[in-house]
Amino acid sequence: MCAQFLVDKILFQKSLSIFSLHLNTIEWKDRILPHSQSPIIEYKNNEYFIELFYFSLVPSWSHDRKPKFATHNARLETVLEKPTWKKPFLKNHCLVPITTFIEPIYEGKFAGNMVKFNLEECIFVPAIFDYWMNKETGEVISSFSILTSEPGEFVRKIGHERSPIFLKQKLKTFENWFDCENNDGKNFIQLLSNRQEPKMSIEIDRPLKKGWEKRK
Template sequence: MCGRFSLVEAMHDLQAYYQFEMRDDFLYTPNRNLAPSQSAAAVVELNGKRYPASFRWGLIPPFAKDQKIGFKTFNARSETVSEKPSFKKAFESKRCLIPATSFYEWKKSGKEKQPFEIKRRDGDPITFAGLWESWRSGDELVRSCTILTTEPNDLMADIHNRMPVILERTDFDTWLNPDAESSSLHQLLKPCAGDLLTAEPISRERFKKSAGS
């Protein structure tokens, strides 16, 4: 699973890496400990061009009665994403890239949990495979997102039994393409190579310090 991550990249670096066109209404605030229900930056494609977007983290499907479901849908299992009612439509037509500087996971050790910070070894941003949706209640419109997860690679298996789906830059066009075939999309929903990432144990005190935006 992925329940916490950071994004502290400079905006011009994100724009250069993801090749998106800026929007005047896009607001970006770096966050060292982004949690479900908070605003997450994402990249979407519209008419062949990429744009930045802000989504509430925790996907709220259109049929939801209220926003609380988002606390259960901040992750989507890649093995069933094309079947689950909450994610099926989004998987078909509302896919996005969710950038991160790092993500956090906790390894159980007896009664204690050791936090780890996971980053790309090459220093590039991590790119999660994401889905987004629009939910409306009266005049209120909420756009929200989820991060897809998969089985762990060799590195992550020692820490947790799930990990986020991490896309490479060569995957971006396929993932964002509204006409991409389902088979092509499913080929991307796999663990990344173990040597792509590093996992460093961090103290609880350091983690608390990193929680500030």
């Protein structure tokens, strides 16, 4: 899974040239956790935009602002089977910039720690989003879920069983991801299955809380 990540502003700015975008005055917290805001790349009306969306998708049909189940990640293997994910996966795509993602490790030499996976550059990972309206106030919340799959060799060796999906960082690949017209989802599954593992390094973030062994 991916429940915490960082977006370095300098690396993010460098990476925006692929979309011919420049970082504006938006602000976000150093460490992005579920229900906090993150910059995302959205494509609409034939243009790319930088927006701030909430990390943890709130389905449009949800009665509550915060669903009773975790929605910060969507598993690629079941994304077309779950009502929370199916419509956004077919219709609402975005890209999330990540420079570091942070995971708990329960096996191997790093067991018992939260570990930072530091990327050499800002990587855009595929995500899905939805809009939720507060019926009392009319406020509209834009929120997203990062798509995850089985990890590549490096992440697996460190001891984690899930990972964000890393695509080729090419404009054509992103264009294919944003092309939601007349798609039954199978093309997206194929696109997301053709992934890569970027270069990364690791460092210990902090020890896990007491009793972490019970979660192995």
